[in-house]
Amino acid sequence: MEKKSIWKRITDSREASLVIVLILLCAAVSIKNPAFLTLNNIAEILKNNAVTMILALGMLCVLLIGGIDISIASTLAFAGMSVGLLFKFGYLESTILGFLLALVIGAACGLIIGLVIGKGKVTPIIATMGFMYIYRGLAYVVGNSQWAGADALGNFKDFALESYLGFGVINNVIMVTVICYVIFFIIMKWTKFGRSIYAVGSNAEAAEISGIHVARVKIAVYTIMGLLSGLCGALATTVYASAQPDMQTGKEMDVIAACVIGGVSMSGGKGSVAGALLGSLVLAVIAKALPLVGIDSLAQNTVKGVLIVVVIILNVITKRVMDRRNLEGREM
Numbered sequence: 001m002e003k004k005s006i007w008k009r010i011t012d013s014r015e016a017s018l019v020i021v022l023i024l025l026c027a028a029v030s031i032k033n034p035a036f037l038t039l040n041n042i043a044e045i046l047k048n049n050a051v052t053m054i055l056a057l058g059m060l061c062v063l064l065i066g067g068i069d070i071s072i073a074s075t076l077a078f079a080g081m082s083v084g085l086l087f088k089f090g091y092l093e094s095t096i097l098g099f100l101l102a103l104v105i106g107a108a109c110g111l112i113i114g115l116v117i118g119k120g121k122v123t124p125i126i127a128t129m130g131f132m133y134i135y136r137g138l139a140y141v142v143g144n145s146q147w148a149g150a151d152a153l154g155n156f157k158d159f160a161l162e163s164y165l166g167f168g169v170i171n172n173v174i175m176v177t178v179i180c181y182v183i184f185f186i187i188m189k190w191t192k193f194g195r196s197i198y199a200v201g202s203n204a205e206a207a208e209i210s211g212i213h214v215a216r217v218k219i220a221v222y223t224i225m226g227l228l229s230g231l232c233g234a235l236a237t238t239v240y241a242s243a244q245p246d247m248q249t250g251k252e253m254d255v256i257a258a259c260v261i262g263g264v265s266m267s268g269g270k271g272s273v274a275g276a277l278l279g280s281l282v283l284a285v286i287a288k289a290l291p292l293v294g295i296d297s298l299a300q301n302t303v304k305g306v307l308i309v310v311v312i313i314l315n316v317i318t319k320r321v322m323d324r325r326n327l328e329g330r331e332m
């Protein structure tokens with residue numbers, strides 16, 4: 001059996017090529033700003049980008065079944081505003097209850113979307129576009145021209161400053177992110193539900209014939225997406241010590257970009273938890289690096305877009321190399 005060279009192993013794996021890209025990005029920024037790779041800065045990057053990283057897990061599942069969800073930032077804002085105002089007016093005092101309520105609100109929002117798409121057969125982009133406006137509107141209705149600041153949130157905002165979930169070492173927000181990734185890695189790798197998600201995205205008709213209830217899988221996936229959006233609504237409220245109806249506007253684009261960078265197919269059936277993680281990290285490094293290397297704030301989005309396109313092109317090239325080698329292997 002012919003041994004593969006290190007270069008072949010790298011180009012045969014999207015995740016490995018993304019790790020190389022991530023290392024090169026970090027090295028380039030560190031040359032310009034040596035403080036970039038300090039433990040404190042890395043912890044800040046992970047904490048500030050936890051929302052994108054967690055939402056990428058849900059979007060991974062949505063994209064795997066051939067769907068899309070552009071309502072996630074609106075669901076996040078609705079859940080975050082609801083919890084924030086309950087703390088502000090004294091109806092809530094428990095951090096745990098605050099998170100549970102955000103999860104319930106998010107899951108309910110996702111379930112409704114899932115039913116419309118799974119049972120109503122509405123095209124995902126159309127359904128989620130409608131709910132994007134509905135849930136964002138509800139965030140404004142709940143707010144009623146008010147918002148919750150740091151003083152109003154009480155002990156809830158302290159969750160993002162403490163590290164009791166990480167045994168006094170790792171920040172709570174980072175630990176929540178780690179827990180989410182461990183759970184999703186297990187689900188996608190070793191459970192029947194994870195295999196069903198891939199099957200539905202690869203060929204929904206074949207999945208239905210093989211006994212998989214496609215509509216139920218779609219409903220479950222969108223409910224999970226909503227659940228994670230609700231969780232991120234609570235997390236964003238604690239991280240930024242603020243709950244506002246326009247919070248995280250446009251975040252869905254960052255999440256989709258993170259998944260695409262990570263090699264998740266927009267047509268369904270292909271993608272991995274590791275890819276979603278690496279894509280999120282690449283996006284996080286780019287966002288943090290631009291101001292550190294002196295890029296003007298007005299030009300940052302343009303440069304960010306260019307870098308994202310470059311990374312995606314590299315990913316596409318890697319995929320083509322993999323496909324060509326697989327084809328050559330079959331011919332042999």
